[in-house]
Amino acid sequence: NMARDDDGDEDFVTFGTALEPLEDGRPLRKPIPLHEQTVKDEKGRYQRFHGAFTGGFSAGYFNTVGSKEGWTPSTFVSSRQQKADKHHARPEDFMDEEDFGEHGIAPRQITTSLEFSSSRRDEAAERAKAVGAQAALIPGDTLLEELISPAKSSIGVELLRRMGWREGQGVGPRVKRKPRRQQQAEGGTKAYGCMLPPAGSEDSEDEYEEFAPDNVTFAPKDVTPVDFSPRLGVQGLGYRGLDPGLALLGRGADEHIDLFRPQSESRSRLFGDARSSVRRGGVAGQAFGVGALEDDDEDVYHRDSMSRYDTVLGGEEPGDGLFGWTAPQQYTKKKDKSKDASYLGKILEGFTLAQNPPEEKVIFPPPALPSNYRPVHRFRPQVDVSRLSGVSPALAQALKTSRGHMIKEDPQQEGRHQLDSGQRRTMLGEDALKGETHSSGFYAGSDVDICMDHHLFRCDLRPAETWRGSNASTQTFKPFEKTPSKQARYDLYLDRLRQGDTDALEQSLDQTMTEWERSREREEFVRASVLYRPSSSSLSSRFTSAKHKEDEDSVEVNRDEEGDVDDKQNAVKMKMFGKLTRETFEWHPDKLLCKRFNVPDPHPGSGVVGLPKVKRDKFSVFNFLSVMESREMAGGSTQGVLVSEQSHGLEPEPSEKKTAGDEEEQQEEDEEQEEEESRPSMDLFKAIFASSSDEKSSSSSEESNDEEDRKDKEEGKTDLQPANLFTITTSSVTTSSVTTSSVTTSSVTTSSVTTSSVTASSVTTSSVTTSSVTTSSVTTSSAITSNSHTGAGCSAHPTACVRVRVCVCVCVCVCVCVCVVENLSSSLLFPGAASYQKSAQEELEFGPKLPPPSTPAGEHRPPPSSTIIANTSTARLLSR
């Protein structure tokens, strides 16, 4: 086989050097300009076009008709002495030269006269003539010409003869013939044993040429010239006119018609070799009907079949000819071209479609379950990791935590899934299992146990995790309201989930139902519980998506140290690939994708696509705030989800770890240093700004486009700003749970801190922060009103402009903080205000850099009562 393949490569021999492939990028021809688009006649003469109604093309002679006289008629003059000669007009006289070809008037030229034509019989010419005779209307009409030959030979023949040419030889230089054996070897066909030489040996000359000595040259063989004369008749391709041989001698007609071989039988029939005729004489053929003497009439309409014709040029298949058509299949088998033929469009030269179909996939069916299989869970024996000696602590940890799913929780919290079955059992107050309760003998191996454990509880791990610790009051949605009993079971299931029951699902199901019903209900419950989670857990799913797991891990490690790396990185360093670096998630491919891959849907019925737990929506500021709220409601657990999410950025913030109580005192000290060094991650910025833009666009229709542009600019600048954002939000959020008055004070404190940090950039930041907060949440008009006042002041005193604007920003900062707190519940939006602040901020940024302005506390304007401002004030400020 290998040899064959290789032969396939060798079959093609490339001669010479290939032409350079045409460059596709070659310059296109310039279009010919209009004034150069001229009409020429056949001889290249210019023709002038006068327009269709004014004479068409000019005819030469200065737009006359081609003669000096033009259309002037010649008068008939005839006299006694000078008779008018008879003028025989030919059609050519009235025609343009260009039209001669169109009407079949051939150009006059010199041709060989009969005197110089050949006298001898020229085989080749005769053969060619015979072909012509076949095609002629009356076959055999060259007969006469052949019979009567001129006595003289043509000059060309004479010349050739003088040069040593003999009749029957070809024309050309003498050649050396290669030994036949070599030719055969090159052709690649080999005869084995006592096989006869290949049948189609062209002429017997070759036989003795084998023994030709090297120094002898031969004249080239005479080659029949292929006559490519066109068919002139109107008959079809297979038409044969009256064949004289057939008509006169009455030979059978049913032979193979070789269109491409001039050596036809009919010619040889004409001369000599009279075979015994079966048919009687008589005229037959397509041109005539059945003669009176014909008794068989089956040939009248000459049933013609295409099988009698060659459809390709060239002779038989150039096989080795060893076996003929009865050869074994591998010799006669042609290449299967059906594939290429079925392919629409033309195939590239030198390119074939793949012949072999792609290999069949072997898909092994799942193993058949034994008949006594019982899908029950058996707790696997607890592995005492500490006793295992020689195991690295990392591996031990991996062993301990490996549950098939990568659910990791804080070690401090000691989550339920960190516990092993024994610990869980003691917590639940259950009795210890007595030995092998389900000794079915099949599942002695612990691997099976792990597997079963994994599969049985896979479904309710996730809901259990998300439902744990949530308040019952948050659950208002009842998915199974129509069937109260089902809803009751569902509620029971949720209750158990909240309690952290491991087998909540199984216990809450009705035991009287059939297995099928139960399994359905199990699925429904799990899905419902995943879908209608309480808000905090749904939010937590947003923040602690599965793909952030390792980042969460890295939070637990003390990140402040320099050589800080995750577990995984450590594992990679130790080259401990496997459990430590491998994570497996449930992933839902699209239905169509499964179809296209010829794979059954692995999660039939699930509407989820992709990773099920990852929610891709961006979190807005509202979510951001509500998370904090819920966190505080839950009891001030400072290690919230947000914190961990947020601090997976660059630097951890010390203020986050403080409780709500001492946050306010710490605020002032922290603020200053945080302005320089700490900065939340880009995600936070993005989320806030993106959400603000979303909400703005959704809520307001009066936004103009240039505001959008400004927004973009502002977003682009976010990375320049030091992170004052987080502290401000925290402060506002923190105070949100307290009374309004205290809130106001606190936020004022914050703002005063901001003002005291005197650099212009810091002020800018704060203004950005406030604007972002404002856009997403609420504004009171009060802030804006005060700003509009200051804006007017600016226009009055341009020198103090920057300074005043800084004050504006500070005011905005203060007011907005207040506003956020005040109107947190109301979801009113005033986008104009937001844009206003942005414009103010932007002007500040683009303005000249001045020494940091010292803002006196007196500049703070207490926010007046709410008066809504319109976009006009913004526009006014902008127009400056």
Next chain:
Amino acid sequence: MAFPQPKPQAPQLPQHLLRTIDCQQGAVRAVRFNADGNYVLSCGSDKSLKLWSVSQGTFLKTYSGHGYEVLDADGSYDNSQICSCSSDKSVILWDVATGQVTRKLRGHAGKVNCVQFNEEATVILSGSIDGTVRCWDTRSRRFEPIQVLDEARDSISSLKVAQHELLTGSVDGRVRRYDLRMGQLHVDFVNSPITCVCFSQDGQCTLSSSLDSTVRLLDKSTGEMLGEFTGHKMKGYKLDCCLSSKDTHVLSCSEDGFVYCWDLVEVCSPLCFKVLNTRLINTFVMVSSRNECLVSHTLGGRKPRCFRIRKFKSAGGESSFRRQVLESYFLIFGHLASDWITTT
């Protein structure tokens, strides 16, 4: 007519330059075999994609229609279609014979690094610098992807499909394997930007090369490391790695201008063969099913080179020469002037 299989021989390296093809398409961004290894696709930086015959080295066709340099291409199992991806963020499905664009698929947010057909050429999978893998349907006329796999957090640098599995390598240092049959996603953390991933021919292992100058052979099911191949240099460029057709050798390009070749089992000593004397900027390695090795690299002269080595028994005449051909390497070299993979 089956000839007795020749004795397995010790691996040899390509030594003989068989042919040089001047691709004439600027820097060659990728060179790929088709499914049966008879044809070669070369992706040029002059926005063109060219089809070559391996056996004769002849040029067959140019496919032009991309708006920027072509970065990767793949041929369908039946040779009737080609898909290619480009820096112009588009994926194009071509008709091979006519050279017409059958589909132009847009949707990626950045340049598309890698593209693959699935087994039956019903889906095109493309991985982009925007961190997503998009699954395009070739059967319907839908221009949206069937599914977008956006789990990666950085650019997708390499992508391979085998039966019902999809293997992606990302610059975020993770090798992801999507198992459609199981409905699972397996993530292997490697901690270094992945430049190239591929399956082993037996489908049990994955091979991934990363920018820490290491090629790792990982067990597919557990993620354990079966082999680690070092010695080459891969620090900043996206260079390819691959396994030989019988999983006997691991090949990887190196920034020092060599193609390194390790025995899969005896990891210790890499055999490296120098591709050209000058320093290579970028190389691509691909081994076809017939164990022909294709390496592309263009130097300043932009001359891709082809090597072929033939190993045969020492004894035997002319006829046995043909039958004892074991393996042939066919190497084309291409040059990449700029770094297009950026490590983060």
